[in-house]
Amino acid sequence: MQMDEHTFRRHLRVTWAQFDFLLQKLKQHIQKVHVGGRPEVPLHQKLAMFLWYIGNQNSFRELSDKFNVSQSTAHHVILEILCILCSQTSSFISWPKEFEKATSAAAFARICGINDIMGAIDGCHIKIQRPIIRGGDYLNRKGFYSVLLQGIVNEKGKFEDIFVGPPGRVHDARMLRSSTFYSTWEEKMGEYQLLGDSAYCGNAYPFVMTPKRDNGALSAEEEARNLQISRGRVIVEQTFGRMKCRWRRVRDLQNTWLDIVVMIIASACILHNLCADPTDVCEQHPLGCPRRGDENE
Structure with a gap:
């Protein structure tokens, strides 16, 4: 969380302002229930984990190693954020x-x-x-x-x-x-x-x-x-x-699972709307991002 703006955006695909906006949205719907055991994962870390997950194709093992949590915790965090974000689809x-x-x-x-x-x-x-x-x-x-x-x-x-x-x-x-x-x-x-x-x-x-x-x-x-x-x-x-x-x-x-697939796709659309900027140019594809040959013709 100490990264500069450029590095932060390159890793998590959002600006600091967009991250803070999502954080405030999540705070309104997160359920704080802690009944002992290991400390609860901080909300800002949950959001960073989710953005890393949906912005990359790493496995849950790699995700858990990177954020220093168990694989089961990583699963729980991603599902929790997915459910909250999809419940707010109409806001985006x-x-x-x-x-x-x-x-x-x-x-x-x-x-x-x-x-x-x-x-x-x-x-x-x-x-x-x-x-x-x-x-x-x-x-x-x-x-x-x-x-x-x-x-x-x-x-x-x-x-x-x-x-x-x-x-x-x-x-x-x-x-x-x-x-x-x-x-x-x-x-x-x-x-x-x-x-x-x-x-x-x-x-x-x-x-x-x-x-x-x-x-x-x-x-x-x-x-x-x-x-x-x-x-x-x-x-x-x-x-x-x-x-x-x-x-x-x-x-x-x-x-x-198919129900999770639907939530991931919907979440990607939500995040796209949050970050959409017609003047934004992709560093990797300045002439336009490819669809990887999947056109539905």
Whole structure:
């Protein structure tokens, strides 16, 4: 806890100010129950352990060695912070108000030249090991086992809505129909639309603007429109890339129960929103963080 700002951020992926903000959030919900035995792990150490865990792919043995606690304590701390953070999802990821929609629409008009666009939608694979029950459902078309994350982001690359947990075999369009957002899209969208890829083509998704399929006979106007949509839609792909690059645990969630997988992914989205800064440049990938070849096309 004596590190300078640059070193602290490099190790824990957050600034000191962001760390203090999370610490205050946790203090409001942490249950202080100590019935003897070894001293309770300080809250700031719990948070540092959690950020290290979700920002890296180290094992619990390595985590316990680094923070000088037992493996069982490390398990307990990570689960405790996961549960608290996920219970506060609405504080970090929420649907925009009307004036925020208008602000996003103006920004997207500048970015891609299309009016009345308030966000972009896409799906993302999160790699897992084959589940014991109905494992075949999680084998995706890329040839690995995964769960899906559906994200709707604004022009700044911040999540406005997430839906986590469908098996990797599920198509993006079906995932959208299964999401809580779909049942209330008319109320939430109003006069605005989202940008999406060709997976969302069809009359069931009038609120998603998609490119026309290139059958070799597109007009110059249609090709230009497709390019505009792609220019705006790339924001959601970049968001997934930045999230996976900063919170590296979600690159590959092996040896983890599915309910915990869902909480880890949701927590990564929460932390992404906390740290999201469109001007922030990744030291390792100044041209944009890769998604490691997991695109859901």
